[in-house]
Amino acid sequence: MKITVRAFARFREVVGEIQALDLPEGSGIPALLGALASRNDESRDLLFDEQGMIREHIIFMVNRKRVGRSALQTIILAEGDEVAIYPPVAGG
Amino acid sequence: MKITVRAFARFREVVGEIQALDLPEGSGIPALLGALASRNDESRDLLFDEQGMIREHIIFMVNRKRVGRSALQTIILAEGDEVAIYPPVAGG
Amino acid sequence: MITITDEDFDPGACIDAARDPRVGGIVTFTGIVRDDGITSIELETYREAALQELGVIRDEALSRYDIRSVDIIHRVGPLAIGDHIVVITVGAPHRRDAFDACEYIIDRIKETVPIWKKEHTAEGSRWVPGEHS
Amino acid sequence: MITITDEDFDPGACIDAARDPRVGGIVTFTGIVRDDGITSIELETYREAALQELGVIRDEALSRYDIRSVDIIHRVGPLAIGDHIVVITVGAPHRRDAFDACEYIIDRIKETVPIWKKEHTAEGSRWVPGEHS
Numbered sequence: 001m002k003i004t005v006r007a008f009a010r011f012r013e014v015v016g017e018i019q020a021l022d023l024p025e026g027s028g029i030p031a032l033l034g035a036l037a038s039r040n041d042e043s044r045d046l047l048f049d050e051q052g053m054i055r056e057h058i059i060f061m062v063n064r065k066r067v068g069r070s071a072l073q074t075i076i077l078a079e080g081d082e083v084a085i086y087p088p089v090a091g092g
Numbered sequence: 093m094k095i096t097v098r099a100f101a102r103f104r105e106v107v108g109e110i111q112a113l114d115l116p117e118g119s120g121i122p123a124l125l126g127a128l129a130s131r132n133d134e135s136r137d138l139l140f141d142e143q144g145m146i147r148e149h150i151i152f153m154v155n156r157k158r159v160g161r162s163a164l165q166t167i168i169l170a171e172g173d174e175v176a177i178y179p180p181v182a183g184g
Numbered sequence: 185m186i187t188i189t190d191e192d193f194d195p196g197a198c199i200d201a202a203r204d205p206r207v208g209g210i211v212t213f214t215g216i217v218r219d220d221g222i223t224s225i226e227l228e229t230y231r232e233a234a235l236q237e238l239g240v241i242r243d244e245a246l247s248r249y250d251i252r253s254v255d256i257i258h259r260v261g262p263l264a265i266g267d268h269i270v271v272i273t274v275g276a277p278h279r280r281d282a283f284d285a286c287e288y289i290i291d292r293i294k295e296t297v298p299i300w301k302k303e304h305t306a307e308g309s310r311w312v313p314g315e316h317s
Numbered sequence: 318m319i320t321i322t323d324e325d326f327d328p329g330a331c332i333d334a335a336r337d338p339r340v341g342g343i344v345t346f347t348g349i350v351r352d353d354g355i356t357s358i359e360l361e362t363y364r365e366a367a368l369q370e371l372g373v374i375r376d377e378a379l380s381r382y383d384i385r386s387v388d389i390i391h392r393v394g395p396l397a398i399g400d401h402i403v404v405i406t407v408g409a410p411h412r413r414d415a416f417d418a419c420e421y422i423i424d425r426i427k428e429t430v431p432i433w434k435k436e437h438t439a440e441g442s443r444w445v446p447g448e449h450s
Contacts (some may be wrong), residue, residue: 008363010444017447036362061431064366065382084363084431088447091349091367091391091432092423101300102311156233162280167237176230176298180314183234183299184215184260184270184290184300193385196329197327205401208351211344211419214332216342218410264337279423286344287416 001025001079003032008086011058014046015039016086029072032083047085055068059086093117093171095124100178103150106138107131107177121152121164123173139177151178186238188231190261195271202253202275209279211286215269222303227269228261230298234258241292249274249285256289258299319371321364323394328404334407335386344419347401348402355411355436360393365429367391374425382418384409389422391432 003021007014015036025032033054037044051089060067061084067075077083097114099106103175107128115123125146129136141147152159153176169175185201192312195214202210217225242254253275259268274287276282292316293299302311318334320326328347335343350358375387386408392401405422409415426432427448434445 006363008431009435011359012361057414059431061363061366064369084364084366086443087428087433089427090363090447091430091433091435091447092426098230100298101302104228151298152231153230156236156248176233178230178298179300179311181294181298182295182301182312182314183229183297184293186336194329195345196327197387199328199345200428203349205336207349210347210349211346212328212332213412213416214343214345215342215412216336216343219338229328279346279420281347283346283416283420287412 001027001077003027003077004080004082005032005036006082006084008084010087011046011085015043020063023090025042028075029067029077029083030054032077057088061079093119093169095119095169096172097124098174098176102179103138103177112171115169118127119169120167121159121169122146123174124169125177138169149180150179151180152176185255185256185257186235186242187257188229188234188238188260188287189257190259190292192268193257193259193271195268198255198257198271198273202273204275206277207275209282210275211279212274213270213272213273213286213290215290217265219235220283220303221258221263222265222305224262224264224304226262226302226303228300229258229287231232231260234274237297238293241289241297244292245274245285245289247275248279248288249281249290251285252278253286254289256293258293258297260299288289300317313314318388318390319368320366320390321362321371321393322332322390323392325401326390326392326404328401331388331390331404331406334388335406337385337408339410340385340408341410343406343408344412344415344417345407346356346403346419348404348423350400351398351399352398353436355398355438357395357437358395359395359435359437360394361433361435362391364393367431368391370430371426372421374430375423378407378418378422381421382409382414384414384418387422389426391425391426391430393432398445423444444446
């Protein structure tokens with residue numbers, strides 16, 4: 001299934017602004033991050049800590065709705081979903 | 093001695109905007125108010141209560157400095173002083 | 185700058201004047217004539233004393249808060265609904281000081297600056313009692 | 318009105334738009350680029366999500382405070398020292414609600430709206446950490 005990934009700020013600089021990933025049906029956020037991390041060490045370091053856990057400060061949106069820490073492991077993505085990843089905000 | 097009296101808002105409407113009073117040397121605020129009150133009942137009512145006490149809410153300035161309640165009876169006026177009387181403010 | 189004026193003024197120009205490399209936040213309070221069943225109002229002042237008192241309030245704000253600028257313009261004379269009454273502009277490195285100082289200044293103006301407001305309605309006129317009477 | 322724009326904007330026009338017979342006080346917060354030893358900054362946004370989030374914050378403010386209007390303009394793109402970043406304008410019958418709502422809105426913007434700031438200095442560039450990271 002096709003998933004659009006958008007990344008912002010430092011995440012954009014490392015993983016790219018926007019891209020279409022082709023993931024197996026039933027994939028969730030960890031699978032998506034794994035696909036991004038497999039490209040190079042810099043991406044892996046940005047997304048996962050030394051224990052292989054998703055880094056604490058990453059913020060996730062699926063179709064422009066925030067996904068909290070507790071739902072990160074359980075949410076299932078669907079064809080056409082837009083997943084955004086970004087660091088803490090600093091506007092205003 | 094010549095004292096200038098300035099009145100504002102409702103006080104201006106009753107006692108007049110600006111006037112030169114000629115008071116005996118050594119006069120204070122009570123003598124000044126007495127001179128204003130002697131003109132008509134409306135002025136008297138505005139300045140003194142039924143017991144003849146200076147009304148609580150009147151604010152006084154002498155030469156643009158506030159005179160507190162406690163100094164009202166003791167302050168001595170001098171030739172050329174400008175005394176302002178007015179009700180609580182309502183700007184802003 | 186501290187001004188008491190019979191003319192309308194431009195709050196946007198005050199914000200523009202507060203821009204400064206050391207300033208990160210500008211807070212502005214603009215008071216306007218609200219329709220409380222009135223037709224118009226009239227503002228009277230003891231101008232010399234009011235200017236002096238506004239200067240005292242500005243200096244208090246500058247010493248109490250970490251702010252870079254305070255500008256106050258107060259209108260007097262006859263005003264219609266929607267007209268500007270007052271604009272207070274505070275520029276500060278950080279927003280919290282700008283908010284606190286601006287609110288402090290308008291509160292103090294309503295306490296001590298010799299300006300009075302008369303409301304005209306279809307039924308007649310009345311002097312507005314002060315918030316601190 | 319809620320706007321995210323690459324162009325400069327006019328805070329004075331926002332104050333003018335907030336004038337209304339039911340409004341007695343308008344509080345405006347204008348954020349500008351402060352010189353913290355930087356040469357310029359760059360603001361990036363997830364625009365669709367930021368517009369949505371600004372709308373949520375406006376609606377929260379309108380339901381929590383007795384206010385009549387909320388307008389927010391946020392600039393993005395490259396900015397120089399002194400440039401406008403954001404203007405928030407709140408019109409209310411009484412000043413206290415206008416102050417509280419305006420401060421609430423800027424605090425919430427800094428918590429949740431997807432906008433990021435990169436500072437450029439003579440030594441290099443860095444992303445500004447959020448106040449709530």
